[in-house]
Amino acid sequence: EPEVTQTPSHQVTQMGQEVILRCVPISNHLYFYWYRQILGQKVEFLVSFYNNEISEKSEIFDDQFSVERPDGSNFTLKIRSTKLEDSAMYFCASSPMGANEQFFGPGTRLTVL
Amino acid sequence: AQSVTQPDIHITVSEGASLELRCNYSYGATPYLFWYVQSPGQGLQLLLKYFSGDTLVQGIKGFEAEFKRSQSSFNLRKPSVHWSDAAEYFCAVGPSGAGSYQLTFGKGTKLSVIP
Numbered sequence: 001e002p003e004v005t006q007t008p009s010h011q012v013t014q015m016g017q018e019v020i021l022r023c024v025p026i027s028n029h030l031y032f033y034w035y036r037q038i039l040g041q042k043v044e045f046l047v048s049f050y051n052n053e054i055s056e057k058s059e060i061f062d063d064q065f066s067v068e069r070p071d072g073s074n075f076t077l078k079i080r081s082t083k084l085e086d087s088a089m090y091f092c093a094s095s096p097m098g099a100n101e102q103f104f105g106p107g108t109r110l111t112v113l
Numbered sequence: 114a115q116s117v118t119q120p121d122i123h124i125t126v127s128e129g130a131s132l133e134l135r136c137n138y139s140y141g142a143t144p145y146l147f148w149y150v151q152s153p154g155q156g157l158q159l160l161l162k163y164f165s166g167d168t169l170v171q172g173i174k175g176f177e178a179e180f181k182r183s184q185s186s187f188n189l190r191k192p193s194v195h196w197s198d199a200a201e202y203f204c205a206v207g208p209s210g211a212g213s214y215q216l217t218f219g220k221g222t223k224l225s226v227i228p
Contacts, residue, residue, distance in 0.1 A: 004156075031214060033214075033215070042203070042219060042220040042221060043203060043205075043216075043218040044218070045215035048214055048215060055212070055214075056212075056214070058215070091157065095214070098212070098214040101147065101159055103159070104156045104159075105156055106155060106156035107155075107156050
């Protein structure tokens with residue numbers, strides 16, 4: 001069964017450093033998402049991406065964040081200058097259509113020191 | 114703005130007992146509703162979904178949920194819990210409006226199962 005994959009599973013970085021989180025969505029899906037879950041809190045929407053552009057973003061997704069689909073398979077989330085409060089589990093998701101179930105990857109745990 | 118409330122933070126049940134996890138939502142139109150499960154250190158797995166039609170939906174692992182529009186609820190049930198069901202369960206609602214497909218999650222209910 002096809003699944004969303006994410007790398008790395010755990011990333012440790014120093015405050016102020018740039019990180020790139022990588023995702024490979026399910027191959028025939030058209031919509032891609034990033035969510036995050038701060039430890040002990042609920043899953044929060046960051047951004048959605050369709051047709052090679054951002055279709056929606058939350059207040060969390062400020063200028064420090066960017067997303068890219070550099071080729072036909074990868075979908076990346078970049079945090080330009082990490083802050084302590086960026087420490088969280090980041091989930092990538094994809095869906096075949098917009099209003100449909102989203103399939104989530106296993107997540108990348110980001111730890112900012 | 115849409116919102117999801119899961120009033121129970123932590124529930125403990127004995128193996129073999131029945132289970133009901135509560136979910137209430139606030140949404141202006143007919144919502145799409147989802148239940149996801151997250152095992153420790155794992156991602157989110159879809160248990161079941163409701164888009165339209167029959168208000169009682171069946172999911173994987175023996176779970177079911179019932180959409181009740183009058184109560185704005187979408188409670189998750191299982192007649193007999195197994196130890197492997199211990200996990201955190203998240204209710205989610207979407208889409209949030211025309212052209213907006215983000216999911217809004219509740220805070221989750223952690224399920225512990227006593228052998």
